[in-house]
Amino acid sequence: MTSTLAIGDFSRATFLSVRMLRHYHELGLLEPVDVDADSGYRRYAPEQIVTAQVIRRFRDLDMPLEDIRAVLDASDVETRNRVIANHLARLESSLAQTQQTVASVRSLLDRPQDSSVTIEHRHVAATPAALITDIVDTAHVVAWFRGAMGEVAATLSAKGISPAGPVGGIFEPELLNEGEGRVTIFLPCDPLPQPVGRVSTDVIPPAELAIMVHLGSNTEVDRTYGALAAYVTKHALAVDGPIREYYLVGPSDTPDESLWQTEIGWPIFQTRLKP
Numbered sequence: 001m002t003s004t005l006a007i008g009d010f011s012r013a014t015f016l017s018v019r020m021l022r023h024y025h026e027l028g029l030l031e032p033v034d035v036d037a038d039s040g041y042r043r044y045a046p047e048q049i050v051t052a053q054v055i056r057r058f059r060d061l062d063m064p065l066e067d068i069r070a071v072l073d074a075s076d077v078e079t080r081n082r083v084i085a086n087h088l089a090r091l092e093s094s095l096a097q098t099q100q101t102v103a104s105v106r107s108l109l110d111r112p113q114d115s116s117v118t119i120e121h122r123h124v125a126a127t128p129a130a131l132i133t134d135i136v137d138t139a140h141v142v143a144w145f146r147g148a149m150g151e152v153a154a155t156l157s158a159k160g161i162s163p164a165g166p167v168g169g170i171f172e173p174e175l176l177n178e179g180e181g182r183v184t185i186f187l188p189c190d191p192l193p194q195p196v197g198r199v200s201t202d203v204i205p206p207a208e209l210a211i212m213v214h215l216g217s218n219t220e221v222d223r224t225y226g227a228l229a230a231y232v233t234k235h236a237l238a239v240d241g242p243i244r245e246y247y248l249v250g251p252s253d254t255p256d257e258s259l260w261q262t263e264i265g266w267p268i269f270q271t272r273l274k275p
Contacts, residue, residue: 004043014052127204131186148185164188209265217257241267
């Protein structure tokens, strides 16, 4: 067929490898106009060059193949543009995250360790609280945590009970060590509400903690964790136990992440805190 291109020529014309063209054919994304029944050899129409170029550019933008299919199969411009706009929005979000990570790396290189940090030793008394606890994996812990935080706060509000302190979180070591572990979100209160749904009540046990305040979002919270770990190790204070976090200012207080304040508490020996 003189009006069609052999797969090799089509590959050179579109900068898509023969292997990729075969893959797109198998997926039904870019089907050749003719396939030899005996040899299986594929041939493409010149008009398909533009379609192939569109596919390649979208793949350069990391658009998923199913989204590319939706663009190519769109019955109207509005549907096509909506798919493209959604992907561009994801790219912009990813770019912002990349820029934030680059800034964080530069900060680490410029200031590998901040010697001016303030770390406090604190005894935390046993605290009656409303809480939600569950086994969570690291991939979903942020979403789970925000949902649980809102649910506990809403439960107290519905009962007309005022919190007796900031929202707190308890993270068992397995969460980071193994990628999955027990997480508890709690809100101190008195009186305690009757359990409702996922919300139960308990007394958060006392603890001896080395505490450092983390300012801003959780993007660089690992630096606060690192500073605390280095401190308790240097002073031989470390003991086994869960990390605690207390959210002094958080998403429920302001959408401005730069204003968030979180106390990170690392468990330490009680005897070390005595004069």
